[in-house]
Amino acid sequence: MEFSHRGKSILVDCGMFQGSRSLENLNMEDFAFAPGKLDAVILSHAHIDHSGLLPKLVAEGYKGPIWCTGPTRDLLEFMLADAGRIQESETERRNRRRDRAGEDPFEPIYTEQDALAAWEQCKPVPLEEWFEPAPGVRARLWNAGHILGSASVELECEGTRVMCSGDLGPENKAFQPDPEGPSGFDHVICETTYGDRERERISLEQRRKLLEVEVNAAIARGGNLVIPAFALERAQELLLDLAFLLQEGAIPKVRIFLDSPLANRVTGVFGRYAHELEDTGGRNIFEHPSFHFTTDVSESIKLNSVSGAVIIAASGMCEAGRIRHHLKHNLHRRESTVLFVGYQAEGTLGRVILEGAQTVRISGADVRVRAQIRRIDSYSAHADKGELLTWMEERQPVSGSLFLCHGEPGALEGMRRELQKRHREQSVRVPQIGEVYSLPAGEPAKRLATGRSDIQDVVGRDWQNAYAEFATSLKTRLSEIRDEERRMAALKQMRGVLDSYAEHRARKGKQD
Template sequence: MELRSARHRVLIDCGLFQGSRTLEALNFQPLPFDPHSLDLVVLTHAHLDHAGRLPTLVQHGLTAPVICLPPNRQLLGPMLNDAAKLQAADAERRNDRPDRAGRKPFEPLYDSQDVARLIGRLDTVRAGKWIEPLQGLRLRLWDAHHILGAASVELNLDGQSLLFSGDIGDGATHLADPSSPEGGWDHVICEATYGDRDREVPTPDDRREQLAQAVKTALARGGNLIIPAFALERTQVIIEDLVALFDAHKLEPVSVFIDAPLADKVTEAYRRFDHAQRRGPSPFDHPRIRFVRTIEQSKALNRISGAIILAGSGMCTGGRVRYHLLRNLPRADSTVLFVGYQARGTLGAVLQGGAKLVRISGADVKVRAEIASLDTYSAHADHAGLLRWIAARAPISGSLFLDHGEPPALARLAADVAALPGIPTPVIPSLGERFRLEPRSACSVAGEARSDAIRLVDGADWHSRAARLRELLDIHLAKLPSDAARAEALEAITRAVEALPATQSASPDAQGVATPTMLAAS
């Protein structure tokens, strides 16, 4: 989100759109603000949906500092360089596809030089410490208990007190900080990822028991266990749990391949910031844990069975996990175990939804593998936790914004928040929408959302629907009584396709004029 005051322009996060190809295409559209005009960028944490487009800011003239907590200096380099490599590889792969011949080539968003320039703009601060980076603007970052280096952002801008939750973990929902300033908050912006889901937060032992049962069930089938996992935080926690189960003799030691070079680099930050005070050998050095660093080593995994393979990305939107899915989804003896949130429209969500045919890198892949999920590794607070966090922020004299959630999660959380004392009726901003913020007053709409905002977030992805259509076509053609009937059916379908409009105008980017104090959902 972008904040515009009479004197300053501040950006909170600049992440990648993740999900369907339709949604990901937004990453390549022009930014709805001028990076050169920004006075400050504040980063909540290093996950790509919050940090993944930061290098594009320096491409377009960013000269302002980027403020964050210290671990992010070590995390962002590997995370963003890996994203740049994946973008380049994805662009090359898509450009080489036969069905792309003669069409405009894809280009990656940024490269390693852009990442290096971004890292040079980082300015780390200590959690809980007030700073005044700009005249008339004070801020401090609070530990959000989400992942390593995650923060909530407290801002005092031109006399208004604002709080951005960032992504918050369950630990943050039991703490008073950040406490309400005198007179209460003017405006609070809170995430709603699990706004419609209550779950029992397990102890580490309970979580490991569930993982052990999932591993035993999967490997008993005889194939591989593929775990799509984010390189940041989720991979490290799963490694720790597997090693703890091996050492406690609750799980027979098997080979665990970490097929994500990024995870190896990210783990170094965990060694420094998260494990420095622990005694004993590091779980990351266990002999059964093997980091896969080369393409050749990754391809060699195609010839094995009975192993655990952790690979990114966690939502199967890119990375090496897609190669393992190509090989293992058609195998009835293999298992895919999801241990993280799957945004609507992603390949992971499509598989969780029970699809029997998916499209990966231009190929239609039949799903015969077992698809399983564990809901015990979330780094996000659940519905009840979010309600606790919001209730602890009372009183809010202006507006409460709910963001970072699918429509059902936002709707459920908004309905339940309305009953909390001292909390105003929540506002759910749409993509591109702008609001005027005043002290101790409810916000007012200052600019409309994109005309295609609802369609973009509804999770529909034409690529998956096209794969399903091809499957249905094959099924129905096979049922027809003769080749002549099949030829007639294909001619009718061809005529229908040729009758479709060849072009359609694209929806324009959201535009809006600057107002003295404004928040824009960018």
């Protein structure tokens, strides 16, 4: 979100699009503003969907400070560098694919060096203390209760007060206190990741009981328990709970592998802040003899021959990283279990598996899904519908507009309807990407420019998701046609559909 006033521009967050391949392609587009003309950047937290384009911003000319909390700066040293390495390795991998022979090579969005350059520009500020990111603009950061270092961003400029929620955590979240912030704003911008759903209120003890049941069932099955987990916060929450269950003797003394170089480094940051975190007893709970932190690729490959272990690996939505390697080697095994403990966005491999796919495509190979697929919802780092409504009520009165963002269409619309029901006179906006608004003091926001309607077509599942689903099942479905002649006829019909589109384009080209 870019805020501009009298020639001064401030950007709040600069994250990557995540989800379908078509949506991720938006990361390669030019910024809608000139990076070199920004006066300041304020970052809510270290998750890549909020910070992941900072290296691109810096590489394209931004020279100013990136204001954030101290823990966020510590985490970004590893988060951004890892994102840069992923950009480079994924680009190299895609360029090597045989089906791309002869095509123009891809270029990474940014490199590891770009990422480290961005980290160098991070400037930490304490929570709840005013600072001046640009002349005439004051800002404060408030605990958002989402992950280590996460914050909501308060801005004040010539009498207009704006609050940007960032991502908000749920009540009674491990490690973090509940979200905080002042009241009485002209405009509030709030996330709606879970804007259309209520979660069952679960205590830390109840959550650990759910994990205990899943671990014991998976080990009894004889295979591995594979857990896709976000490297930041989710992996550490799992280790916290597993350490407790081991200490209580509630689960057997199995080997627990955290197979993620990034998660290992992030866990080191958590260890440094252990004395400030809730639920740790002021000690470093990550130093447990059952925990094994793998770093080298060779160590990760050795886990192919392991059975009866817990393997935690990133990424949490199974879109990159070592989790894809472990899924490839465990999904087809009936004795294995895959346990999802985090949000799975539309279009991601994790969402496809959760929705019951019988075959998935991983790194160019078709993999049958025979493993047990399980889910625990109580690890969410996001506030649910009721908690979001409570946070917004605590920011009242809001004399201008409430903006809803950071949610899938159903979540955004569900929250909009609920707010309009509660506050009939309140201006509630659901902006599209690219829309521009003026934010006057004490009055509803005024739209100055419309957004990009084309982006709505790539939110969620796209043609590449549909293609992968179709391609992985094609051979099986063709083999179900017992008659060779009919099988060949089916193939001919499919080719005919594609040929008809090619002929149509050729005719249209001649007419133009």
